Amino acid sequence: MHQAAAAFDLAIIGGGCAGLMLAHYVVQHASPLMRILLLESRTHYTRDKTWCFWQEDNHDFSDLVQHRWQQWAFGLQDQSHESQHTQSGALSYQCIPSEVFYNAMQTHLSQHPNCTVMLGTNLTHCQAHDNGYCLQTNSATVYANAVVDTRPPDAAGLHEGLQQVFLGYEVRTATPVFAADRAGLMQGMSCDEYGFRFTYTLPFSATHALVEETRFTPHAVPLLTLRQMLAQTLQQRLNGQAFHVEREEYGCIPMTTQLANTAPQPATYVRAGTGGGAVRAASGYAFQRIQGWAQACAREFLRTGLLLPHPPEPRWRQAMDAVFLEVLRTRPTLTPSLFMRMAQALDDQTFARFLSEKASAADVLQVIRAMPTLPFIRALPVLLPTIPRGLRWTSAP
Ligand SMILES: Cc1cc2nc3c(=O)[nH]c(=O)nc-3n(C[C@H](O)[C@H](O)[C@H](O)COP(=O)(O)OP(=O)(O)OC[C@H]3O[C@@H](n4cnc5c(N)ncnc54)[C@H](O)[C@@H]3O)c2cc1C
Known part of the structure; x- marks a missing residue:
């Protein structure tokens, strides 16, 4: 009615x-x-959803935080890197x-x-x-x-055509298997026919975690395929140990600079x-x-009485993201080593500041220095639209 x-x-x-x-x-x-x-x-x-972010201990929503990790880990299929314990007062990964x-x-x-x-x-x-x-x-x-x-x-129709697709299970095991003090941000990084993949793990205790199979991909990944991949990942990570699935979490997030104001x-x-x-x-x-x-x-x-839209992305971030997406789209096999280089080259707080947009100019320079030069030079043409007109070299008047 x-x-x-x-x-x-x-x-x-x-x-x-x-x-x-x-x-x-x-x-x-x-x-x-x-x-x-x-x-x-x-x-x-x-x-x-399970929202995670890097933040100091006290903030407007700190009462809602259910878990904080002082350490986070990255890994290629055959190589891993773990951050050091963060000091109190520094940024922790919160959920x-x-x-x-x-x-x-x-x-x-x-x-x-x-x-x-x-x-x-x-x-x-x-x-x-x-x-x-x-x-x-x-x-x-x-x-x-x-x-x-x-x-x-x-x-649909956003031209970079990339999306972050993930499927996670919140699981419980009978015996301890998870390192509860360390969030697994990007583990088992590799590349296959769907593009870049990794596992994201939020351990809530030694026997309880959210484990997600994640893709950065231009392809549609069928849910059934994600389920099969996640089952394999869990099998490997838990060494064949039985687990109980409490909940499923699915997400598909557009990876695009086109929605930015x-x-x-x-x-x-x-x-x-x-x-x-x-x-x-x-x-x-x-x-x-x-x-x-x-x-x-x-x-x-x-x-x-007026409303503000989201602020525009700073030019340097727009440019870095555009180049990164171009590399991800055109040379996905490089992506696992790119992330690994970044994780190894940056100390944990620089990394956290960079991803939580609290980075200083020195932090950004450190990130740029951690990147391999050649693939980024090849992707540079995508930067052109982000460079102010007066600073561009052009042959025509
Ligand atoms: C599974 C998942 C996990 C994520 N995890 C993180 C994370 O860890 N950290 C992080 O920073 N970001 C994360 N994100 C990204 C982002 O923070 C979330 O997507 C966030 O929810 C975006 O907020 P939103 O309000 O734009 O969209 P939503 O939270 O999806 O809200 C949009 C709302 O609009 C409603 N709606 C839609 N159409 C209509 C209609 N016609 N009329 C009325 N209502 C309508 C929907 O029901 C929905 O409630 C995650 C995203 C997903 C999908």
Whole structure:
């Protein structure tokens, strides 16, 4: 049954990571008269993701962190590298299970009567209306002065055509097999007909871990194939020991620089989250980028009534990611040794700062120095569009 139309100051489409985080920061400081709406197509939340990131111990979501690792490991099929124990106060690798985050955000929003959360509500149409927007859903028509749209992008047609595809099992074993103090970031790195592959392991205890078979690939990888590969990996990693699968986690993240904003302006309608360029093209990490955006966007909205899109990628990062994706696409067999070189050449904190976007200029130089020259020179033509016009050499006037 359709309900009567209602009016809101802000409508957030999609109550996933970006939508919930923005609502969380907006309600913290919004006047009780400000009306906020969050539309989410799911009827209920489940444990669908395990968000990890490098961070200091204290941050806005530190209460939700379920596990911290002070060490992380990399490995080729026949060679491994482990980081040293990080000092306290330094960046550790931290994990928030999605259901912990969803529950905490829902509890927080429910304490603010000016915030309406509509689960099981699918946005079907959104159009400009007077000075705002008219949103049609499967159950109601609503009006809002400003809209943040966090629906996922249509990844087909993004020209780099690369995606990060992974399937993980959360497993339990009868006897200890996992090194619980060390996250396995990229182990067993190799390359086959689907491209670059590795295993990602989050050990929660010696007998309990999330083990993921991961691909950076331009090809569609059938779920059945991923399942077979994961079964083989588990067989090898656990030396044939029996295990019980508690849960499955699947993801397919576009690896593209095309969703990034080039000249974002405050506006009354913005795309955000994955569809708004939140995901780092070369790594698939987005949680902290979404958090930074949500804080800034909430502040701007409460101050001016306008919304901020995700910030543009700095030129150096755009360039590095574009070259990296080009190497990954055209010379995937080089990728395992590239990552291994980087892991061996950088100390653990430089590596963590680089991936969590806290890198200094010296850190970036260290990363560049760790890379082999030839494949990167070959990939340099993709850099051209990212170099400012005035700095380019051109034969034509
Ligand atoms: C399995 C997985 C694991 C990941 N792990 C990490 C990690 O460890 N670290 C990291 O930094 N990043 C990680 N990422 C990347 C990124 O952080 C997540 O994808 C993150 O959830 C992106 O947030 P989002 O809000 O853009 O998308 P989502 O969280 O997917 O939210 C989008 C929401 O929009 C809703 N929606 C869609 N269409 C409609 C509609 N028409 N009407 C209403 N609602 C709609 C969906 O139901 C969904 O809830 C992971 C991604 C995946 C898929």
